Each structure stands twice: as structure tokens, then as C-alpha cells.
Amino acid sequence: MSVITIVFAVLFYVATAILLVFTAHKIWQYAKTPAPLKIPTTPAPTTRSGVVFRMIKELTIFESLFKSSKWTWLFGWMFHFGLLLVLLRHLRYFTDPVWGWVVFLQPFGKYAAFMMLAGLAGLWARRIFVDRVRYISAPSDHLMLLLLIAIGVTGALMTFVEHTDIVALKAFFLGLFVFNWSALPPDPILIVHLSLVILLMVIFPFSKLLHAPGVFFSPTRNQVDNPRERRHVADWATRLESTKTG
Amino acid sequence: MAAAEFETPKIREYPIIPRLQEGVMAHSKPYVAKPDFQEKLGYPGELVDNWKEVAIEKMGELTGKYRSLQVFLDSCVKCGACTDKCHYYLGTSDPKNMPVARQDLFRKVYRRYYTLSGKLFPKLVGAEDLTEEVLDDWYSYFHQCSQCRRCSVYCPYGIDTAEISMAAREVMDAVGKGQKYCNEIIGKVHVIGNNLGLPEPALADTLEGLEEDVEEETGVQVRFPLDEKGAEVLLVTPSADFFAEPHIDGLIGYAKVFHQAGISWTLSSYASEAANFGMFIGSYENMQKLALRIRQAALDLGVKRIVFGECGHAWRVAYSFLNTLAGPFDFLDPDYPVPQHICEVTHGLIEQGKLTLDPSQNDDMVLTYHDSCNVARASRMGDRPGGQFEIPREVIRSVCNHYVDMPSYSIGEGTYCCGGGGGLLTDDLIELRVKGALPRMEALKNVVDDYGVTHMAAMCAICKSQFSKVFPYYDFQMDQVVSVHQLVGNAIVLQPEEENRSEADQSEEAQDQAEAA
Numbered sequence: 001m002s003v004i005t006i007v008f009a010v011l012f013y014v015a016t017a018i019l020l021v022f023t024a025h026k027i028w029q030y031a032k033t034p035a036p037l038k039i040p041t042t043p044a045p046t047t048r049s050g051v052v053f054r055m056i057k058e059l060t061i062f063e064s065l066f067k068s069s070k071w072t073w074l075f076g077w078m079f080h081f082g083l084l085l086v087l088l089r090h091l092r093y094f095t096d097p098v099w100g101w102v103v104f105l106q107p108f109g110k111y112a113a114f115m116m117l118a119g120l121a122g123l124w125a126r127r128i129f130v131d132r133v134r135y136i137s138a139p140s141d142h143l144m145l146l147l148l149i150a151i152g153v154t155g156a157l158m159t160f161v162e163h164t165d166i167v168a169l170k171a172f173f174l175g176l177f178v179f180n181w182s183a184l185p186p187d188p189i190l191i192v193h194l195s196l197v198i199l200l201m202v203i204f205p206f207s208k209l210l211h212a213p214g215v216f217f218s219p220t221r222n223q224v225d226n227p228r229e230r231r232h233v234a235d236w237a238t239r240l241e242s243t244k245t246g
Numbered sequence: 247m248a249a250a251e252f253e254t255p256k257i258r259e260y261p262i263i264p265r266l267q268e269g270v271m272a273h274s275k276p277y278v279a280k281p282d283f284q285e286k287l288g289y290p291g292e293l294v295d296n297w298k299e300v301a302i303e304k305m306g307e308l309t310g311k312y313r314s315l316q317v318f319l320d321s322c323v324k325c326g327a328c329t330d331k332c333h334y335y336l337g338t339s340d341p342k343n344m345p346v347a348r349q350d351l352f353r354k355v356y357r358r359y360y361t362l363s364g365k366l367f368p369k370l371v372g373a374e375d376l377t378e379e380v381l382d383d384w385y386s387y388f389h390q391c392s393q394c395r396r397c398s399v400y401c402p403y404g405i406d407t408a409e410i411s412m413a414a415r416e417v418m419d420a421v422g423k424g425q426k427y428c429n430e431i432i433g434k435v436h437v438i439g440n441n442l443g444l445p446e447p448a449l450a451d452t453l454e455g456l457e458e459d460v461e462e463e464t465g466v467q468v469r470f471p472l473d474e475k476g477a478e479v480l481l482v483t484p485s486a487d488f489f490a491e492p493h494i495d496g497l498i499g500y501a502k503v504f505h506q507a508g509i510s511w512t513l514s515s516y517a518s519e520a521a522n523f524g525m526f527i528g529s530y531e532n533m534q535k536l537a538l539r540i541r542q543a544a545l546d547l548g549v550k551r552i553v554f555g556e557c558g559h560a561w562r563v564a565y566s567f568l569n570t571l572a573g574p575f576d577f578l579d580p581d582y583p584v585p586q587h588i589c590e591v592t593h594g595l596i597e598q599g600k601l602t603l604d605p606s607q608n609d610d611m612v613l614t615y616h617d618s619c620n621v622a623r624a625s626r627m628g629d630r631p632g633g634q635f636e637i638p639r640e641v642i643r644s645v646c647n648h649y650v651d652m653p654s655y656s657i658g659e660g661t662y663c664c665g666g667g668g669g670l671l672t673d674d675l676i677e678l679r680v681k682g683a684l685p686r687m688e689a690l691k692n693v694v695d696d697y698g699v700t701h702m703a704a705m706c707a708i709c710k711s712q713f714s715k716v717f718p719y720y721d722f723q724m725d726q727v728v729s730v731h732q733l734v735g736n737a738i739v740l741q742p743e744e745e746n747r748s749e750a751d752q753s754e755e756a757q758d759q760a761e762a763a
């Protein structure tokens with residue numbers, strides 16, 4: 001078994017563990033931190049189902065972003081929707097047999113790479129050329145886009161220019177699941193693609209990519225507007241309750 | 247006077263997003279609270295020696311107490327969507343007044359001490375040590391946020407810079423660097439019951455004077471009761487309503503509404519303040535202590551309902567927090583929401599035909615309406631989302647013949663703050679207040695030029711004071727801002743003979759009128 005196979009097998013285990021453990025820790029932290037007061041940005045839904053609808057709109061069409069900046073919305077949405085299709089198409093490397101709907105998405109996922117890359121390019125251009133966005137950018141904000149672009153470009157190179165051995169690759173990943181490793185195709189582009197993906201997985205729980213779990217916990221978006229009907233006393237606030245009369 | 251000379255921004259025909267001018271507002275700082283005021287609220291009198299440790303520890307405590315803070319600090323992707331949404335940025339061009347940049351003043355410290363990436367690679371992720379310069383920036387720029395929540399409307403994750411400002415102010419209080427204006431006021435309410443420190447005799451005097459004025463003007467004895475046990479309604483209103491213009495005309499309006507509807511009501515000298523500055527400094531404890539005064543007054547006076555007068559941030563605390571902070575209010579009449587806004591009351595009475603109104607009394611004005619930020623984006627009226635926009639407008643439309651809205655981006659949920667909210671309504675911040683009013687002034691100018699608007703109605707004590715002050719800088723007259731209930735008061739037709747009849751008769755008549763209508 002080649003060194004590359006061993007190195008990547010180990011790296012994937014480690015990266016997956018980091019991604020899952022630390023993201024789970026963050027989600028747990030968000031869930032357990034109390035939201036002591038009702039702070040939905042109003043007008044807000046007055047029912048649970050209304051809130052679910054509001055969240056679905058935020059997640060699927062980026063409703064608030066649409067209100068604020070059409071260009072950012074356009075590029076952001078192209079990137080995320082492209083990313084979603086690409087990732088769904090990637091499921092074929094990890095499932096056997098490949099699910100029917102993934103097969104159906106195959107052709108779309110293939111070209112979604114361009115949508116994703118165009119979106120990323122637009123976002124980066126904004127970050128560089130709009131003085132306000134440039135001002136608020138740290139080096140990591142630029143590098144994050146660069147990283148995603150590099151992953152996208154290496155991926156697209158494999159899809160459209162320099163194919164890799166998909167069957168062997170799939171065997172490698174399925175082998176990882178059952179701790180029965182098989183060789184990873186040593187194609188340079190694939191190695192770069194996978195190295196960058198590992199990097200992405202590792203930084204996910206320590207970076208702004210936490211917006212993905214975070215958006216579900218944002219009190220200004222996920223709270224029901226019913227403070228006159230119901231009280232919302234956080235645990236830490238109950239000790240203050242004793243000062244009350246009546 | 248600390249405020250330096252400054253230039254009033256020019257009103258342009260269309261709003262233009264300014265280019266960055268770094269540091270132009272760094273000098274804008276409110277006076278620091280004096281030691282005895284700090285100590286009264288339980289904070290250190292002045293900057294403590296180990297302030298860095300205290301601040302960092304407090305930061306951790308707050309992220310553990312408030313999910314909003316924790317999620318907001320982690321989630322911002324620096325997309326920039328909020329950068330052109332803050333009136334203080336639009337009016338000053340100072341990049342640190344862009345909501346995300348304001349958050350970053352706090353976030354960079356959070357990252358440095360509470361995140362792995364910030365501990366390992368501070369430069370890479372924009373993390374920074376807490377230094378004196380940083381604290382200075384905090385003091386400056388977290389007192390350039392009116393907690394208006396406009397940014398939170400436009401952020402894809404609803405990140406509300408107001409939450410960060412509140413947390414930052416709480417941290418500053420904890421290390422002994424509090425703001426004079428807010429902390430002095432909170433101290434006064436704890437002791438006396440209102441922001442002005444107006445004691446009971448003075449208040450009684452003022453109200454008596456008002457009764458006389460109204461009787462002189464209308465020939466009808468409209469009462470302004472204080473501390474009357476057994477009244478149906480406890481009215482809690484900002485103390486500015488007792489003396490400031492045009493606030494006081496709003497108070498007269500409420501009194502006329504109650505009078506004509508035959509609802510017995512009272513003010514309380516113990517809880518003679520609707521505004522709750524505890525929110526501005528992010529202090530749950532102070533906010534709750536102030537809210538509990540209202541509960542106590544309601545119990546002592548044995549009222550059945552609590553109604554709030556015209557005030558923006560106050561309505562947020564009342565609508566969104568009062569029940570949580572000081573409830574349950576199961577001793578009040580369950581047929582009414584607790585609390586109610588005076589506009590909800592008036593609106594209901596108008597719908598039931600219980601008010602006799604003559605809108606032509608306001609024919610000397612062409613009106614527009616300024617949605618107060620915290621009414622618009624942090625609360626509601628009525629039982630449907632958006633009622634906070636419709637109800638005041640319906641009230642205004644039923645008492646005036648000439649009304650137009652300002653441009654759509656500047657009203658409703660997108661409304662611009664007046665520039666003086668969130669604990670900034672103080673003379674030491676006048677430059678900020680004038681510049682921050684620019685977006686609202688531009689929107690107003692728009693309808694003044696196009697539709698001949700003469701007056702802008704507002705429904706918040708802060709907005710009214712702020713506009714009275716800044717209007718002249720923009721070549722408007724200070725009396726061009728009016729209270730919503732001033733308009734209602736103007737239009738109510740009071741029948742002099744009514745005063746001799748019992749309340750029962752009055753409401754019977756109102757019933758008849760309603761049926762006839």
C-alpha cells in the first residue's frame with residue numbers, strides 16, 4: 001500500500017473527527033446557551049409554523065440578503081446553490097449503490113461547478129473592489145474564497161480535463177468506512193483537491209463557516225413573536241425572580 | 247461644551263453611499279459617568295486596575311448568558327450587506343460606524359481570547375489583544391450605535407449590532423467606564439421613578455396646570471389623574487411627556503381619548519417613566535428593577551390594564567420584555583393584552599366609533615410619519631405582524647386629511663433611526679446626532695419638496711426631542727415635528743355638557759354612536 005494512501009486515509013479520519021466533534025460542540029454550545037429575552041427582528045411570525053417558513057426562506061433564497069444587496073445576493077446564491085449541487089453529486093463517491101436522485105442530479109452537479117466558481121469570483125471581486133467590504137476583510141476572508149476557488153478549479157479540472165480513476169477513488173472511500181483500505185489513485189490534481197478539502201474540513205468549526213449551523217440558532221430569526229402571551233425566563237434569570245412581589 | 251465645531255451634512259436629492267473616511271468620528275465620546283453614579287448601580291466607580299482581566303472575563307460570562315451574542319460573534323461572514331445600512335455610517339462616513347465594523351471592535355477581542363484561530367493566528371483572522379486603544383474605540387463607537395436594529399433586518403443571519411453594543415456597554419460598566427447620561431438617568435429612576443427626577447409634588451403640579459390649560463382651551467374639564475386607586479388603566483408614559491414640546495401635546499391627546507371614551511385612568515408617581523434605560527446599557531438586572539416598578543404601581547393602584555404612552559425603546563421593553571421581566575400579570579383584566587400601546591387603545595376606540603373626530607382640525611398640516619426604530623423592528627401592535635406600521639398610520643389617517651408616506655426604503659422595517667436613540671440623546675453627542683439624522687432628513691426633504699409636507703408625526707419621546715433639536719440644522723423648524731396623539735387631541739370634538747354626566751351615560755352614548763355609524 002502506497003504512502004499516499006496511508007497518509008490520506010489517516011488524514012481523512014482525523015479531519016472528519018475534527019469536523020464532527022468540534023462542530024457538534026459548537027452546536028451544543030449554541031443550543032445550551034439561553035436566549036433570555038424575545039428579540040426577533042419584527043415584523044416576525046406569531047406562530048411556530050410561521051417561523052419555520054421564515055427560516056426556510058432565509059435558507060433557500062437568502063431573503064434578508066436579497067433585501068440588502070442584489071449583487072451579493074446573486075453571487076452568494078450562485079455560489080451556495082452551486083456548492084449544494086456539487087456536494088450532492090459527490091455523494092456518488094461515498095454510496096454504493098448510488099441513490100437514484102443523485103444519479104438524476106449528476107449532469108446538473110457537473111455544470112454547477114461553473115455556477116459555484118462564478119459566484120465565488122463575484123464575491124471576491126466585491127471584496128477587493130468595494131471599499132467598504134475591503135475594509136472589513138481580514139486575510140482569512142480572502143483566503144477562504146481562494147481556498148474554495150482552488151477546490152472548485154481542481155475539481156472542475158478532473159471533471160472536464162484530466163479525469164481521475166473514479167472507481168478506484170470510490171473503493172478508497174468505501175474502504176475507509178469499513179477500515180479495509182484500498183489504494184488511492186495518485187493523480188496530482190486529485191491529491192491537491194483532496195488536500196484542500198481536508199484543510200476546509202479542519203478549519204470549518206474554527207472559522208466563519210460556523211454561519212452554516214449558526215443561522216439556525218439566530219434568535220432574531222428563529223423566535224416566535226409572542227412575548228405578551230408567554231414569558232421567557234432564562235435559567236440564570238430565575239434567581240432574580242425572587243425580588244418580585246404580588 | 248465638549249462638542250467641537252462641525253459641519254452639518256448636505257441634503258442630497260438621492261441618498262448616496264459615502265466613501266470611507268477613517269477616524270473622522272473617533273473623537274466623538276460621551277461624558278464618562280461619575281464614580282458615585284457608577285457605584286449606585288453596582289459598578290466600580292472608575293476604571294479598575296485589572297480592567298483587562300475583568301473585561302475579558304465579563305465577555306465570557308455574557309457569551310454564556312446570551313445565545314444571540316455567542317451566535318452573532320461566530321457567524322458573521324463579512325459579506326458586507328450591512329455596511330451601508332447604518333444611519334451613522336451614512337451620515338459620518340466613518341468606517342467604524344458600519345455595523346459589521348462596529349461588531350468587529352468587539353469580535354476581534356472575542357476571537358483573540360475565546361477562539362482557537364484567534365489564539366493561534368491573530369493576524370490572519372483579524373483578532374486583537376484588548377488594549378487601551380481598543381477600549382477607547384469601544385467607548386467611542388459603541389456610543390455611536392442607537393441600537394436601532396436596522397442592520398439586523400438586512401443581515402442574512404439577522405445579526406443585530408444592538409446586541410453587541412449592549413454587551414460592550416455592559417463590559418465597560420463592569421470595568422468602571424460607564425456613560426454619564428444613561429447611568430445618571432437609571433439612578434434617578436431607581437430612586438424617584440422617572441428619568442427627570444421629577445418628584446410627586448412637582449408632577450402633581452404639572453398635571454394640575456395641564457388640566458387648567460385644557461379647560462381654558464376647550465371649556466371641558468379633562469382630567470389628568472395621578473395615583474388614583476381603582477382606576478381602570480395605569481398609563482405609563484415617558485416623563486418627557488410631562489414638560490417637553492411636542493410631547494406634552496401627545497399627553498393631552500391621551501387624556502382626551504380616555505376622557506371621551508369614558509375610561510378611568512391614572513398615572514403613577516412611583517412608576518412615572520416608560521423609558522427603560524437599563525436596556526441601553528445591556529443590564530438585565532437594571533432593566534428588570536425598573537420594570538418591576540411598573541408591576542408594583544399596577545398592584546398598588548389596583549388597576550385592570552396597563553397602557554404605554556408614545557415611546558420607542560420603551561415600547562420595545564414593554565412589549566417584548568415586560569411580561570418576562572415583571573410578569574405574570576394575571577391580576578390584570580385578561581381581555582386586554584399586557585401591556586397595551588396607546589395607539590392600540592385609540593385605534594380600537596376609533597374602530598368602535600367611540601371617538602368623535604373632526605380631521606379638518608388638522609387641515610393646516612400636510613403630514614408624514616416617522617416609524618420609530620424600536621417600534622418598527624423590535625415590537626408589534628395589534629395581533630398581526632406589521633400592525634406596528636398600520637395602526638399608527640390608520641390612527642393618523644382618521645384624524646388628518648392630508649397624509650403621505652416618505653420613500654419606502656426609509657419607512658416600515660427599513661425606517662431610519664432619528665439619530666438620538668439608544669442612550670445618545672445628550673448634548674455631548676450633538677455632532678453625532680446631527681450627522682446621524684441625515685438619512686431621515688433626506689427622506690423628509692423628499693416629501694417636503696414633492697408633496698408639500700409641512701409636519702412629521704413621531705411616536706417616541708426620543709425621536710421628538712431629537713428632531714426638535716436637529717431640525718434647525720437642516721433648515722426645518724423645530725415645531726415641524728408633532729406627536730401622533732397631538733393630532734388625535736386636535737381632532738377630538740369634546741362636548742362641554744359631557745362633563746356633568748356620569749360615565750355610564752357617556753359609554754351608553756358612545757354605544758349608540760357606534761351602532762348609528
Ligand code: HEM
Pocket residue numbers: 058059062065072075076077079080123124127141144145148209211212213215323324325402
Ligand atoms: C445552512 C447552509 C448555509 C447557508 C444558509 C449559508 C448562507 C450564506 C449566506 C447568506 C452568505 C452571505 C452571502 C455570501 O457572501 O454568499 C454566506 C457566505 C458564505 N458562505 Fe455560506 N451558507 C451555508 C453553508 C455554507 C457552507 C457549507 C460553506 C462552505 C463550505 C459556506 C461558505 C460560505 C462562505 C465562504 C461565505 C463568504 C463568502 C464571501 O466571502 O463573500 N456556506 N453563506
Ligand code: HEM
Pocket residue numbers: 083086089090093109110111113116148151152153154155156157158159160163164166169190193194197200
Ligand atoms: C472527500 C471529499 C471529496 C472528494 C473525494 C472529491 C472528489 C472529487 C472528484 C473525484 C471530482 C471529479 C469528478 C469527475 O471526474 O466527474 C471532483 C470534482 C469536483 N469537486 Fe470534489 N471532492 C471532495 C470534496 C469537495 C468539496 C468539499 C468541494 C467544494 C467545496 C468539491 C468541489 C468539487 C467541484 C466543484 C468539482 C467539479 C464539478 C463536479 O464534478 O462535481 N469537492 N471532486
Ligand code: SF4
Pocket residue numbers: 331332333334343344345348390391392393394395396397398406407408663
Ligand atoms: S443597530 Fe442601528 S445604529 Fe447600531 S449599528 Fe445597527 S444600524 Fe447602526
Ligand code: SF4
Pocket residue numbers: 321322323324325326327328329345346400401402403404405
Ligand atoms: S450582513 Fe451580517 S454577516 Fe454580513 S457582514 Fe454584516 S453582520 Fe456580517
